[in-house]
Amino acid sequence: MHSRAHMLLEKEYLLLQKQPAWGIEAEPLRDDSLFEWMATIKGLKDTIWEGGVFAVNLKFDENFNNIPPSVRFHTVPFHPNIDMNTGQPCVDFLDDYSIWKESYSLLSILLAIQCLLSNPVLKNAVNQDACSILLETPDLYRQMVVDCVSASQRVLAGENLQADDAKVRFDKTEDGLVDKPITSQGRLAKVSFDEYLTTWSGIATSKAQANMKNPLLEAIKNNPKMQTAHFGLPLEELQQHMKKQLQEHNSLMYGNFTSKPDKKDSQDKKLDHINKMRKIYLPSRKIAPPPSTAQSEIGDPWEKDVDDLVEWTANLDEEELE
Template identity: 50%
Template sequence: MFSRAHLLIEREFKILSKDPPWGIEAWPMYDDTVFEWMAKIKGLQGTPWEGGIFKVYIKFDEHYNVRPPQVLFQTIPFHPNVEVSTGRPCIDFLDDYSLWHENYSMSVLLLSLQTLLSYPVLKNAVNAEAASMLQTSPVSYRQMTQECVAASQRVEAGGSPQVRQPDSHAVRFNQDDAPARSSRPTRTAGGNTRVSKLSFDDYHTTWCGIATSKTRPDAINPFLETIRGNPTLQEIHLGVPREELEDQMKKQMEEHSILMYGKFKSQPSMESVRDAKIANLERMKKIYFPPRQSPLPPRDDIDIGKSLPALQANESNWEKEVDDLVNWTNNLDSNAIDAT
């Protein structure tokens, strides 16, 4: 026996499968539940988001359709009405349940997301940086949307989005709110795994917009010219802060110099040489000049005055012995010594 929400969700899936709106696909993620969906939304033709393929995670609960499901972009675009950290789109009936109506279908919800991409609302924007760029530099904002479109195409084709730092790039891929991986089998919109191909024209257009190399020596990259005077956009494009990039370039130059010319030891400064000599002298003093022992203080029970006569007597006896030895030596017979 299925719940009311389960039956309504199944009906929505059948309607979408039978008559899907242009550029929209949606399907349950697992075979054993219909409460978690994955959707793909393509950018509208004739808009900056044309060619983009953005994945959206949808989670229902037992209160559907009294209140709307939870909706999060898995491929988070650089957009004024999409939160950078969570991928939550800013749509009135998703933010305020009182504005949601039970007659709203999943087609209406997904079409609202598709329209929101191409027609952002700058009032109360949740991505202030994107809103400011759209107002002050529409050309730069269009280039950022093209980066988002190119990254989404690479992911759809099974490649890498080439995103290093999610917080500083135009497009990122959310993992925090993604459904937990499980052993349950997954399925796509058609029931089979599909691999999308990228045409050469799309590839060439994408490459010309984001590549830093040149097709010929006098070629000018319009995007690099646009961000030349804007450090913020340069950090977003390069993926690292400017200071970190300068450190990496300095490190690469040092490694190149070592490989080309060898590693030379720099000359020490005069202060370091002087300190080294002083330290060496201190070590030599400890080795060759043992510390002096201070004489013991005189004891109170020794009378120096009484000891002097005895010392003087010993000194006179020593002198007498020396004189006797000299006299005995003088009296020796040198001939007798030679004869022996």
């Protein structure tokens, strides 16, 4: 005979199936036990949480419904009243057993959490970062909620994909019904080792030798139809492009050791470089104009001053100086 808590949970399950609420789904994780559930809660329409789908884990014990269940978000939203580390929502009747009432049902718990998303309580918030952003920069909070909604949709899509892979179908054989996993064609396929090696060698960025051939490009060269389909170039032009790219790649990776540079070209390049540096860094010198004929005959003015200074020095009396 089942316990009282088990029978109450059976009743809750039947009520959810008969009277479903918008945006809320819940079911036990195991067929042989009703004490652990997984629920999904959608954000309310005409709110910033619209479009979000959040998974919630509920754990009951034998004392239900004298005490509330343990509730944790599996897809944790960025919200002032939801702990980012544990995923526990801050709901008064879930945290305080004295407030909990036996009349509260599983649906009422999920509805309260659904309303909490769009109506945060900023007093005693468990996520202080979300609370501060909501108060100081509401636009940033709105954007973070939008990102959170998008992330929940991606998580849901991934879980649905795993659920589809886990489904089975039954094929009839001589020995009876045999379950056969359903797989999506094109998602999983067997590949031979030769095909794998050819593909890997074609896309690998490192080569064992510089002159190592690319098997994918070789296949294209040997098949004009593939070459035309992928590149739209004639075979000769394609080979020229490939040869040029290979030479550039080898010169960058290994250096160009095939030919020595011409000595004269190297010197010309150096001289050209030096001339350019001179023009940039050395100031231009102004060439003085040639002296006129009159100046050439008279001489520079400073020469006469020098002669006068020498003559005055020679006429000085040594005794008077002493």
